[in-house]
Amino acid sequence: MSTDEFAMALRALGAPLFLDDAGTPAPLGVEYAATAADGTRVRITRLAPALGTGLRDRDAFVDVLERYRYEGAGIAGDALYFVERPPEGEPLSARLAREGTIRPTAFFPIASSAAEALAEYHRTHDAHGGLCPRTIYVRGDSEVLLRWGGVVPALIAAGAGLEAISERLGLTGYLAPELARSADFDVPSDIFALGATFYAVTTGRPPFGGRTTAGVMATVLTEDATTKTSPAQLLTTAVLRSVEQEPADRWRDAHEFARAIRGMPEPTAPATPRTGCLGAVTVISTLVVWGLTKYIT
Numbered sequence: 247m248s249t250d251e252f253a254m255a256l257r258a259l260g261a262p263l264f265l266d267d268a269g270t271p272a273p274l275g276v277e278y279a280a281t282a283a284d285g286t287r288v289r290i291t292r293l294a295p296a297l298g299t300g301l302r303d304r305d306a307f308v309d310v311l312e313r314y315r316y317e318g319a320g321i322a323g324d325a326l327y328f329v330e331r332p333p334e335g336e337p338l339s340a341r342l343a344r345e346g347t348i349r350p351t352a353f354f355p356i357a358s359s360a361a362e363a364l365a366e367y368h369r370t371h372d373a374h375g376g377l378c379p380r381t382i383y384v385r386g387d388s389e390v391l392l393r394w395g396g397v398v399p400a401l402i403a404a405g406a407g408l409e410a411i412s413e414r415l416g417l418t419g420y421l422a423p424e425l426a427r428s429a430d431f432d433v434p435s436d437i438f439a440l441g442a443t444f445y446a447v448t449t450g451r452p453p454f455g456g457r458t459t460a461g462v463m464a465t466v467l468t469e470d471a472t473t474k475t476s477p478a479q480l481l482t483t484a485v486l487r488s489v490e491q492e493p494a495d496r497w498r499d500a501h502e503f504a505r506a507i508r509g510m511p512e513p514t515a516p517a518t519p520r521t522g523c524l525g526a527v528t529v530i531s532t533l534v535v536w537g538l539t540k541y542i543t
Contacts, residue, residue, distance in 0.1 A: 247323050249276075252292060255322035256280075263290060263318075263329065273380055273415050274397065279332070288317050289332045297414065298326040302405030310400035314371060319400075333393055335385030338447060339416070342379055347450045350478035354507070355388035357444050357481055361504035363390045364440055368500055373431035375399040377439035378420040379447065399431050419452030423491055434493035437503060441488025441496075444481065453489045480509045 247255075249269055256263040262283050269276040275294035282288055301307065304321055311319040311328055319328035338356075341348065348356075360382055367374055374381075375398040383391040398411055408425065412418045422438035425431070445453045484506040490496050497503040 247325050251323060252325055252327075255325070256290070256327075259320070259322065261318070263288070265290070274394065280329070282317070282329075286317075287332060288329050290327050290329050293326040294414065296410065297401060297406060299324075300405075301326075301401075304404055307400045307404040310403050311396055314396035314400075316396075328397070330393075333383055333391060335383040335389065335391060337380050337393075338382045338384060338443070339379035341384070342447065348447050350448045350481050351476075353444070353448055354477035354481055356384055356390065357484075358504060358507045359388045359390040360392075360440060360444075361484075361500050361507055363392050364436060365500035365504055367392055367395060368433055368436070371395065373399065373433060374436050374439075375402075375431035376415060376417060377436060378415065378417050378443055380416045382443060402431075419446065422493070424493060432493075433499055434496050437488050437496045437500060438490075438493075440500070440503070441485045444485045445489060448481075448485075475509055481507055 249265070253265045256265065264281045266279040266281055269278045269292070272291065274291050275297065276292045278290045278292065280288050280290045298304070304326060307326055308319050308321065317329040317331065319326075321327075364374065364377070374392055374395040376394050377392065381393045381395075383393055385391065394415075398408075398415070398417070401411055402408060408421075412421060417439075420439045420442045422435035425435055442453050445451075484497075484503060487506070488496055488503055497506065
């Protein structure tokens with residue numbers, strides 16, 4: 247389907263949408279500046295044929311997205327699309343392309359805002375399902391917008407393969423390990439994805455798991471962490487728990503994650519020893535301190 251054919255299909259809808267440009271290639275397909283029938287400026291994402299063609303249940307994609315905060319979603323001709331307000335700011339992926347990595351101290355306010363944004367998101371939705379540097383937008387110094395929430399779960403519900411979606415959207419390295427067994431996105435898988443994003447932003451690589459993950463983070467902290475309550479140290483402690491291999495070993499929710507980043511953990515009863523793949527919290531702290539001592543002295 248050409249752009250002109252897509253435009254005609256949109257105008258034929260009961261509530262027509264009018265394309266204002268020829269479209270821009272984007273991870274999910276093509277994005278268009280557009281105008282709704284009431285004059286509201288919107289952005290339309292037309293899914294790439296590789297994502298929209300051959301789905302077992304295209305209606306399921308629309309049904310799932312109707313539960314999320316979109317201006318609309320549907321089928322125009324043979325194309326799947328969804329409508330959202332024009333995004334503000336830029337994705338973390340764009341900043342990383344310019345800078346390579348962001349130092350933990352500089353990234354601290356963005357991380358805190360992103361965790362709070364996810365906590366707010368979870369108050370009305372089960373899971374985002376697509377968190378990565380491409381979907382986390384930052385405006386100004388630290389205002390965060392989470393884009394494309396629900397799109398990945400909607401595509402999975404319609405019959406798309408997680409591997410193909412991951413390659414196109416750039417999710418590889420940010421998906422929780424349990425999703426390899428079952429593509430059931432939930433709060434724990436979002437916590438992992440957000441923590442993995444923070445880890446990649448500050449270290450330049452996705453988390454590996456085990457001692458390697460803690461060791462790399464310790465190396466990055468050498469110039470930022472001066473005390474246990476420094477922004478870099480707080481961020482490290484919060485991130486390492488968020489990327490535990492077992493869901494039960496991560497933060498219980500994004501609000502708790504955000505509080506941990508700010509050094510205000512939720513009051514809890516004494517916990518049993520942690521046995522996740524990254525080890526106990528004390529083991530993580532020991533690894534980080536060992537790394538800091540090794541590289542600072």
